[in-house]
Amino acid sequence: MADAPKNQVLDVLIIGAGLAGLRALHTFRGAGLNCQILEKSDEVGGVWNYNRYPGARCDVESYDYSYSFSAELEQEWRWTERYAQQPEILSYIRFVAEKFDLRKHIKFDHALAEARYDEARCHWELRSTRGETWVAKTVVMATGQLSKPKKPDLTGESDFTGEIYHSALWPREQVNFKDKRVGIIGTGSSGVQMTPVIAEQARHLYVFQRTANYSIPACHADISDQEDADIKARYRERREQAKNSPSGLGFVPSGKSALDDTPEEREKIFEAAWRRLGYGFALAYKDILLNREANDLAKAFVHRKIAEKVNDPEIAKKLTPKGFPFGAMRPAVDHLYYESFNRDNVELVDIKADPIEELVATGVKTSRNEYPVDILIYATGFDAFTGSLFTPDIRGRNGISLQEKWCDGPVNYLGLSTSEFPNFFIIAGPGSPSLLSNVLLSSEEHVDFICELLVSMKGRQMKEIEALPQFEKDWVAHVNERSKETLYPLASSYYVGAEVAGKPRVFMPYSGGVRGYRRILERVKANDWEGFRFG
Numbered sequence: 001m002a003d004a005p006k007n008q009v010l011d012v013l014i015i016g017a018g019l020a021g022l023r024a025l026h027t028f029r030g031a032g033l034n035c036q037i038l039e040k041s042d043e044v045g046g047v048w049n050y051n052r053y054p055g056a057r058c059d060v061e062s063y064d065y066s067y068s069f070s071a072e073l074e075q076e077w078r079w080t081e082r083y084a085q086q087p088e089i090l091s092y093i094r095f096v097a098e099k100f101d102l103r104k105h106i107k108f109d110h111a112l113a114e115a116r117y118d119e120a121r122c123h124w125e126l127r128s129t130r131g132e133t134w135v136a137k138t139v140v141m142a143t144g145q146l147s148k149p150k151k152p153d154l155t156g157e158s159d160f161t162g163e164i165y166h167s168a169l170w171p172r173e174q175v176n177f178k179d180k181r182v183g184i185i186g187t188g189s190s191g192v193q194m195t196p197v198i199a200e201q202a203r204h205l206y207v208f209q210r211t212a213n214y215s216i217p218a219c220h221a222d223i224s225d226q227e228d229a230d231i232k233a234r235y236r237e238r239r240e241q242a243k244n245s246p247s248g249l250g251f252v253p254s255g256k257s258a259l260d261d262t263p264e265e266r267e268k269i270f271e272a273a274w275r276r277l278g279y280g281f282a283l284a285y286k287d288i289l290l291n292r293e294a295n296d297l298a299k300a301f302v303h304r305k306i307a308e309k310v311n312d313p314e315i316a317k318k319l320t321p322k323g324f325p326f327g328a329m330r331p332a333v334d335h336l337y338y339e340s341f342n343r344d345n346v347e348l349v350d351i352k353a354d355p356i357e358e359l360v361a362t363g364v365k366t367s368r369n370e371y372p373v374d375i376l377i378y379a380t381g382f383d384a385f386t387g388s389l390f391t392p393d394i395r396g397r398n399g400i401s402l403q404e405k406w407c408d409g410p411v412n413y414l415g416l417s418t419s420e421f422p423n424f425f426i427i428a429g430p431g432s433p434s435l436l437s438n439v440l441l442s443s444e445e446h447v448d449f450i451c452e453l454l455v456s457m458k459g460r461q462m463k464e465i466e467a468l469p470q471f472e473k474d475w476v477a478h479v480n481e482r483s484k485e486t487l488y489p490l491a492s493s494y495y496v497g498a499e500v501a502g503k504p505r506v507f508m509p510y511s512g513g514v515r516g517y518r519r520i521l522e523r524v525k526a527n528d529w530e531g532f533r534f535g
């Protein structure tokens, strides 16, 4: 990249202006680093800018899925709902960008195409898809874990005469479902969230389900002024509780095993968790995600709930997940999902039993039937964890690409740094708690850690920082060991790379919890950045 403006060397180039990238810009800038963000869209927000589908909302409570770095921001922003909807989250992110004057350091409409490490100069040369170039001492990937949408590979797509949308590439203009026959392919969190909303608007809705997943009622509620005042008065305490909970969500698992309670007591605990905890239902007992027998008890409870909600026993049976433990695949958190199947205009199509063969001009053709649709929605998820990291061509020492280095799965230290790629960091990358945690909390912790590391490098007048190969090898082994203590590996999910054919089957996130993970980061720091080499 000979045309790189070598006289303007940034301290840090951050990729992505989502929640993680904006936090990184604010924090690094505050530490005196000269930095900029490259953002592929024309707007801030990352996934919250793209996932505008009807019913999109966060399944972490608003007061926890928000930045913790500014007490003033915490007090100033007023959340209206317990689980914020996408427009409210995007407004919050825009508000943060204005309040902290972040936009002036964001280059919009530029996706990273290529990054090469220049070993002689100890810096990165980067080019965007629009051909502009940058030079930066350090690159920080804030590209998210679920940001590369995955489409089903259906023949006949070009013959289909209706409209097609992907949940994660939703248009800014409103999609009109009135009097339309709509098909949704996919029943993960996105499909589950949009189903009840579209069901109310469309003439007819077909939900094409390949794998039934679990869903827990969200128990949405508006936030009253009193509740807002109470939470804000004790915000620090709430943050501490979240930081010290296993998931960063603030739910502390009961100290009990599900096997220790009598059936009557257990029923009471499950019922209370079902009515109040949303995603935290999985933590109603300490061993639901760890012990098969305990999990079976939670499963039986949820299966009964599904049967109670769905009028037709045959449909209830199809909606009941089979073959994997409860919570091993990330459960959805819903608002009236199962109840939608009691409506006359909603039809569940089991595409495991009757697979989609192709799209035809008028709709979806399965092996046994044809379903006429005017609007087809792909709620088919993402190439998770590594999809966004492999989209640009990133090359470290000796021209090795990240994709080559990680051909058998991510190899990194602490989920944020990989050897042969000096001065290169990933926020909430594979091998860190990321998607097994409140990812915003985990991202903020990574930003602070990376910032201290960069400031330390600068203070030592060093030019390079790089993970040591032995430490990353040990870290990958540790991530694997911890996963074996859990039931997560027992489902074919994106946690194990099962969402994309041919992807290496390795356990991606760190399952040791955010508190345990933070202790490791603190130890690394206390031991003078153990596992990293300054050069």
Ligand code: NAP
Pocket (backbone or CB within 6 Å): 057, 058, 059, 060, 146, 151, 152, 153, 167, 185, 186, 187, 188, 189, 190, 191, 193, 210, 211, 330, 333, 351, 379, 380, 381, 382, 435, 494, 499
């Ligand atoms: P997902 O959980 O990966 O679900 C994708 C769905 O599409 C699955 O049901 C999958 O079935 C199906 N599918 C994929 N390819 C298909 C194909 N070729 N033919 C038929 N079906 C296909 O994706 P998602 O729902 O977008 O959610 C992803 C993650 O994003 C969530 O787990 C969550 O972490 C996050 N998210 C969060 C929220 C929130 O905060 N509330 C909302 C939305 C998403 P198989 O299982 O059979 O592959």
